[in-house]
Amino acid sequence: MRIFIFFTLFLSFNIINAQNELGRFEFNKDIGNPAKIGSGTFNFEEQEYILEGAGTNIWFDRDEFHYLYSEVEGDFIITANFRFQGEGKDPHRKTGIMLRESDADDAAHVSAVLHGDGLTSLQWRAVTGEEMLDEKNEVQAPKFDYEILQLERKGDEVIMRAAHRGEPMQVIGSKIMDNLEDKVLLGLFINSHNAENIERAKAWNVRIDKPVQHNYNPGRDGWLGCRLETINIESGKRKIVYTSDRRFEAPNWMPDGEELLFNMDGSLFTIPVQGGEIKKLNTGFADNLNNDHGISFNGELLAISHSPEGEGSAVYILPLEGGEPRRITEKTPSYWHGWADNNEEVVYVAIREGNPTYDIYKKSIHGGEEVMLTNTKQNEHVDGCEYSPDGKYIYYNGSASGTMQIWRMKPDGSEKEQLTFDASNDWFPHISPDGKWIAYLSFPSDIPVNAHPSFKRVSLNIMPVAGGAPRVIAYLYGGQGSFNVPSWAPDSKHFAFVSNSGKN
Known part of the structure; x- marks a missing residue:
C-alpha cells in the first residue's frame, strides 16, 4: 500500500x-x-x-x-x-x-x-x-x-x-x-x-x-529487481515464474488457477502460472494503480486502487476480464484490501478528516455511506483488512498491542481479537479459500512498528485458522508488495509472492 x-x-x-x-x-x-x-x-x-x-x-x-x-x-x-x-x-x-x-x-x-x-x-x-x-x-x-x-x-x-x-x-x-x-x-x-x-x-x-544500504531510498536510488514466485504449502518447494529489473508487486491468483495477476508501472498484467508471456489487462483510464487489487469471491469483479491526477488513491471496480472502472470511494486516500463474501461490499483502509491515522472502512459497491470499523489512536496503525471466505470475520494487522500483530473482528467492527503474539511485526493476513489457514508476512523486530518497507529479510508464515502455532514456509528478501493482496491459489495448496533479487 x-x-x-x-x-x-x-x-x-x-x-x-x-x-x-x-x-x-x-x-x-x-x-x-x-x-x-x-x-x-x-x-x-x-x-x-x-x-x-x-x-x-x-x-x-x-x-x-x-x-x-x-x-x-x-x-x-x-x-x-x-x-x-x-x-x-x-x-x-x-x-x-x-x-x-x-x-x-x-x-x-x-x-x-x-x-x-x-x-x-x-x-x-x-x-x-x-x-x-x-x-x-x-x-x-x-x-x-x-x-x-x-x-x-x-x-x-x-x-x-x-x-x-x-x-x-x-x-x-x-x-x-x-x-x-x-x-x-x-x-x-x-x-x-x-x-x-x-x-x-x-x-x-x-x-x-543483494540487500540495500541502511539509507536506501527507492525514490532516489531506484527500485529493486523482483521475482514472481509460487510455493507449495505442503512441501515448501518454491518456483520462480518471472523476473524483471522493473519493480512489480502483489500477485493475485486468477480463479481458474492457471494465471497470476500482478501490478507493474501503474498497470496490471497476467502471466501463466508456469511462466510465459505477460499480458496487460485493460483497466481503461486507470493507469496509475498501486499494489492494492483483488478479485471478488465469485470471480466476476476486480477491485483496484487508482490515483487520479491531482488526487490520492481511490477504490474502483471493473469486470475481471477488463473494462472501464467504476469509482466506489469518493474520498481519498482509500486503499482496497478485501471483498465481502457477498461480492457486494469492499473493505479498505483510509485516512479521513479529523483522524490522522489509517482506519478500516467498508462500503457497498452499489453506493451509500462508508462505514468506519476501527478507531485507531495516535501512533497506531491498521492495514491489510480481508474477509474470511465464510464472511464471519474481517482479518487485519494492527499495532494496538504495541507491536504489529494479526487481529480479527466481526464484520460490524465488534469483538476485536488478537491472534499473534510474538516479537516480530506481522502484516497482511490472507485466509486460504478453504478457510483453514492464515498466511501473513513477518518483519524483523528492528524496524519501526508501523513501517513495512520492501527491502528486509522477512518470512512468509502460516497458522491454522482454528488456532495453533505458526510456522515459517519461506524466507525472503522483500516486504511491502510481496503479498499485501490475497495471494492464495484456488486449491489452497499454493501461494504466490514477490521477492526482491536486489539492486542490479
Missing part, C-alpha cells in the same frame, strides 16, 4: 525462457584436483541443483571438493535448502554454501556446512594457506541437522544462519573477513571426505539477494 510507481525502464526477461544448465551460477569446477571428477547440474523443471563430488576434505591447509559458483561483488544474502542423497559412505561428507577468495585449493573461505552425521557449522580459513584448526576455525550449531542454510556478507562480516523447516532463522555464528576483496566467489559445494568416494546432495530454493 502507498507505493508510488517510478517509470524506470530496464531490460526484463522471463525466467522460463532463460534456459541455463547451471541455473543461477556461472562456473562448475573441481577445486584441489580430487581423484574423482565431480559435477553440478540444474533441473530446470524442478528448479533444483544436484551436486556430485569427491575430495579428501575442506580443512587443514588445502581443500578438495566440487564447486558450483559465480563471481559476486559487495554485500549479499544467499539462502538454500540442502539434503544428502543416499546413505553415504562417510559421516564427515559435507555440503553447503561457500564464499571463497579464489579457486586455489588453499584460498581463504567462509562456509555454511551441513555434514553427513548432522553436524551444522560455520567454518573458515581466514588467510590463504592457513591451517584450519577445530576451535579456531569453526562455530558449531546449537542443534544438529539444519536443512536450511544462509550466509550473509555485510561489509567485512559474514553471518551464518540456519533453520529447521518451519522454524525462524537462527544465527549460528559470524566471522570478520577483512582481508577479502570486494569481488569473491559464491556458490554451492560438496565434499565426500574420502578420495575414492563420490557423494551426492540436492539443493533447492536457492536464492541470492
Whole structure:
C-alpha cells in the first residue's frame, strides 16, 4: 500500500525462457584436483541443483571438493535448502554454501556446512594457506541437522544462519573477513571426505539477494529487481515464474488457477502460472494503480486502487476480464484490501478528516455511506483488512498491542481479537479459500512498528485458522508488495509472492 510507481525502464526477461544448465551460477569446477571428477547440474523443471563430488576434505591447509559458483561483488544474502542423497559412505561428507577468495585449493573461505552425521557449522580459513584448526576455525550449531542454510556478507562480516523447516532463522555464528576483496566467489559445494568416494546432495530454493544500504531510498536510488514466485504449502518447494529489473508487486491468483495477476508501472498484467508471456489487462483510464487489487469471491469483479491526477488513491471496480472502472470511494486516500463474501461490499483502509491515522472502512459497491470499523489512536496503525471466505470475520494487522500483530473482528467492527503474539511485526493476513489457514508476512523486530518497507529479510508464515502455532514456509528478501493482496491459489495448496533479487 502507498507505493508510488517510478517509470524506470530496464531490460526484463522471463525466467522460463532463460534456459541455463547451471541455473543461477556461472562456473562448475573441481577445486584441489580430487581423484574423482565431480559435477553440478540444474533441473530446470524442478528448479533444483544436484551436486556430485569427491575430495579428501575442506580443512587443514588445502581443500578438495566440487564447486558450483559465480563471481559476486559487495554485500549479499544467499539462502538454500540442502539434503544428502543416499546413505553415504562417510559421516564427515559435507555440503553447503561457500564464499571463497579464489579457486586455489588453499584460498581463504567462509562456509555454511551441513555434514553427513548432522553436524551444522560455520567454518573458515581466514588467510590463504592457513591451517584450519577445530576451535579456531569453526562455530558449531546449537542443534544438529539444519536443512536450511544462509550466509550473509555485510561489509567485512559474514553471518551464518540456519533453520529447521518451519522454524525462524537462527544465527549460528559470524566471522570478520577483512582481508577479502570486494569481488569473491559464491556458490554451492560438496565434499565426500574420502578420495575414492563420490557423494551426492540436492539443493533447492536457492536464492541470492543483494540487500540495500541502511539509507536506501527507492525514490532516489531506484527500485529493486523482483521475482514472481509460487510455493507449495505442503512441501515448501518454491518456483520462480518471472523476473524483471522493473519493480512489480502483489500477485493475485486468477480463479481458474492457471494465471497470476500482478501490478507493474501503474498497470496490471497476467502471466501463466508456469511462466510465459505477460499480458496487460485493460483497466481503461486507470493507469496509475498501486499494489492494492483483488478479485471478488465469485470471480466476476476486480477491485483496484487508482490515483487520479491531482488526487490520492481511490477504490474502483471493473469486470475481471477488463473494462472501464467504476469509482466506489469518493474520498481519498482509500486503499482496497478485501471483498465481502457477498461480492457486494469492499473493505479498505483510509485516512479521513479529523483522524490522522489509517482506519478500516467498508462500503457497498452499489453506493451509500462508508462505514468506519476501527478507531485507531495516535501512533497506531491498521492495514491489510480481508474477509474470511465464510464472511464471519474481517482479518487485519494492527499495532494496538504495541507491536504489529494479526487481529480479527466481526464484520460490524465488534469483538476485536488478537491472534499473534510474538516479537516480530506481522502484516497482511490472507485466509486460504478453504478457510483453514492464515498466511501473513513477518518483519524483523528492528524496524519501526508501523513501517513495512520492501527491502528486509522477512518470512512468509502460516497458522491454522482454528488456532495453533505458526510456522515459517519461506524466507525472503522483500516486504511491502510481496503479498499485501490475497495471494492464495484456488486449491489452497499454493501461494504466490514477490521477492526482491536486489539492486542490479
